[in-house]
Amino acid sequence: DVEVWRHIRPSGAVELRYLLKEIPTIFQIKIVGNDALSEDEVKESIAGLENYHVAKSARLKENAEKIREFYVSKGYYLAHVNFELKPTPLEDIKKREVEGLSDTTSPAINELDTANVVAPDFVDVIFNIKENSKVKINRISFVGNYNLDDDILKAGLRSQESHLLSVITDWGTFRKDFLEIDALIIEKILHDHGFLKAKILSPDVELSADKSLIDITFRIVESDQYKLGSVLVNGDLVEQSD
Secondary structure, X not given: OEEXXXXXXXXXXXXXXXXXXXXXXXXXXXXXXXXXXXXXXXXXXXXXXXXXXXXXXXXXXXHHHHHHHHHHHXXXXXXXXXXXXXXXXXXXXXHXXXXXXOOOOOHHHHOOOHHHOOOOOEEEEEEEEEOOOOOEEEEEEEEOOOOOOHHHHHHOOOOOOOOHHHHOXXXXXXXXXXXXXXXXXXXXXXXXXXXXXXXXXXXXXXXXXXXXXXXXXXXXXXXXXXXOOOOOOOOOOOOOOO
């Protein structure tokens, strides 16, 4: 951050002062509030943030959103993620100096003398997560399946509608990554029933006003149904084909 201060002297000369505030350097990244997902899982969704890189505000906001999207993909539509920067405790810096800086492949970092670093030259990036409850599936419906009943299609899906026991189990929890898998399952079921040119369009997902329930609608284009005709076996046969 750069600010410019201007002062006009009695002589008419202008004095300029540049006030600089450097971007702090990341010492370590911490995840707080992740009860349902492990720290390693959450950190896998982070990109472009590493120890000893500068803590750019835009990059931090971007990764907070990446973590939130990761939670959404796991069914936590109500998850909230924010971040904060805190000066790294001096004891953490000294501890890493004793243990060495072997966690990085940068030669420049391996030569860093942390004995001359005084907090808060380093900062800890802390992502605070409020997971909230998972979103449950209220209803799964189909449009365009004129020849196959809904029950036949629902039976093979990864996604399932919630019921009374869903309160204490993961049954009926919405997972975004299941939608693509379910579309392929529906397509296979249709192929198995002779609809070889069937297509599954992008499903419609409707979230309730309180974001606790979700309705999923799969749109189907069945096309023509093919049936098996006669089967003939040709060649040098021991017995004649019926």
